[in-house]
Amino acid sequence: MFQFESHNKRNMDETVDKKALLFGLMSVFLCGIGFTIITPVVPFLVQPYINNPDEQTIAVTLLTSVYAVCVFFAAPGLGALSDRYGRRPVLLVCLLGSAAGYLVFGIGGALWILFAGRIIDGITGGTISTIFAYFADITPREQRTKYFGWMSAVVGVGTVIGPTLGGLLARFGYSVPLYFGAIITLLNVIYGFFFMPESLHEDNRLNKITFVRLNPFIQLADVLSMKNLKRLLVAAFLLWIPSGSLQAVFSQFTMDTFSWKPALIGLMFSIIGIQDIISQGFIMPRLLNKISDKQIALLGMASEIIGYSFIAASALFSFYPFVIAGMFIFGFGDSIFGPSLNGMVSKSADSGEQGRIQGGSQAIQALAKIIGPVIGGRIYVSLGSAAPAFMGVALIAAAIPVLYKSTNATM
Numbered sequence: 001m002f003q004f005e006s007h008n009k010r011n012m013d014e015t016v017d018k019k020a021l022l023f024g025l026m027s028v029f030l031c032g033i034g035f036t037i038i039t040p041v042v043p044f045l046v047q048p049y050i051n052n053p054d055e056q057t058i059a060v061t062l063l064t065s066v067y068a069v070c071v072f073f074a075a076p077g078l079g080a081l082s083d084r085y086g087r088r089p090v091l092l093v094c095l096l097g098s099a100a101g102y103l104v105f106g107i108g109g110a111l112w113i114l115f116a117g118r119i120i121d122g123i124t125g126g127t128i129s130t131i132f133a134y135f136a137d138i139t140p141r142e143q144r145t146k147y148f149g150w151m152s153a154v155v156g157v158g159t160v161i162g163p164t165l166g167g168l169l170a171r172f173g174y175s176v177p178l179y180f181g182a183i184i185t186l187l188n189v190i191y192g193f194f195f196m197p198e199s200l201h202e203d204n205r206l207n208k209i210t211f212v213r214l215n216p217f218i219q220l221a222d223v224l225s226m227k228n229l230k231r232l233l234v235a236a237f238l239l240w241i242p243s244g245s246l247q248a249v250f251s252q253f254t255m256d257t258f259s260w261k262p263a264l265i266g267l268m269f270s271i272i273g274i275q276d277i278i279s280q281g282f283i284m285p286r287l288l289n290k291i292s293d294k295q296i297a298l299l300g301m302a303s304e305i306i307g308y309s310f311i312a313a314s315a316l317f318s319f320y321p322f323v324i325a326g327m328f329i330f331g332f333g334d335s336i337f338g339p340s341l342n343g344m345v346s347k348s349a350d351s352g353e354q355g356r357i358q359g360g361s362q363a364i365q366a367l368a369k370i371i372g373p374v375i376g377g378r379i380y381v382s383l384g385s386a387a388p389a390f391m392g393v394a395l396i397a398a399a400i401p402v403l404y405k406s407t408n409a410t411m
Contacts, residue, residue, distance in 0.1 A: 037169075092192055162270075306330075
């Protein structure tokens with residue numbers, strides 16, 4: 001089994017274990033495909049069970065929310081388990097749960113079965129936070145933002161392929177993308193079982209797991225009690241609420257406004273992935289040489305505001321070029337905000353605490369994605385299709401000064 005020295009003892013010029021890096025990047029690539037391959041078809045899978053269009057929108061957003069509820073309750077516990085037993089076993093179990101969730105969702109047969117599939121996937125939904133902790137273990141502190149950028153770029157490749165592939169596979173049946181997602185996730189489990197090295201040295205592991213570490217509310221309060229994290233995560237929370245809303249309603253929005261089909265919807269979701277590739281491959285390395293993590297995050301937030309404005313305009317004028325432009329601009333902002341935030345979060349704790357803070361961060365993101373789709377679905381139905389995008393403009397505008405004050409005080 002591979003072992004890694006604590007990064008508190010590493011020098012800046014020491015290299016990263018190549019096998020660990022390869023597995024981590026392959027995992028996020030397959031996760032990028034698996035997470036996004038189903039997005040173009042969710043409204044079409046719900047449609048046979050609901051006749052009322054407004055109720056269909058609510059059901060689609062609730063499917064996103066129920067997944068986030070499960071992640072919220074499970075993520076801190078999974079983070080604690082990875083701090084105690086290592087990243088490897090937790091990550092493999094999470095991937096198995098995702099495969100089972102895709103399979104159940106694809107089988108369907110009734111609306112409650114679709115919800116059951118999302119619940120199974122959500123309970124084991126600690127994959128990304130565990131991978132972030134894994135990368136924090138194997139990379140020097142000073143280089144983490146760079147490696148988190150690599151992760152975003154590789155996820156971007158997966159998210160380019162995933163929605164487009166999902167839309168194309170839907171031609172053979174709306175459940176086919178789900179089955180394909182289950183297969184590639186299982187392949188990742190098999191690869192990880194045989195080739196994944198453990199990243200967390202035994203000297204850095206928790207001695208025991210207490211109830212406090214498993215309770216999401218106590219864990220959330222504990223993470224928010226850290227002065228150098230509280231404002232940072234509150235700002236991210238305000239940004240994640242409209243992001244969760246957009247993810248939940250976008251397919252329904254394009255169906256209702258432009259009568260788009262799964263293949264075209266999938267292509268639009270791929271724009272986010274394209275932006276990740278462009279940003280991480282060409283833009284992010286140059287930004288890191290010139291400006292700080294905080295400044296990159298603020299630039300990303302400003303870009304998202306502009307993107308939401310274009311999306312709102314597309315709804316008001318029923319002009320689809322605006323939504324394409326909006327998705328490109330939003331995608332750029334999202335692609336640079338994520339790595340800069342994760343870099344700032346990971347630098348705020350030692351190696352033995354990475355599971356804790358990443359689990360807490362994912363719990364807050366899950367809480368936002370519980371609230372975002374519910375609010376987004378309701379205002380979409382009651383105030384019109386542009387309302388969720390206007391919500392994004394307002395909340396991110398409120399988040400910018402929070403993040404600015406946070407990083408001025410702590411970074």
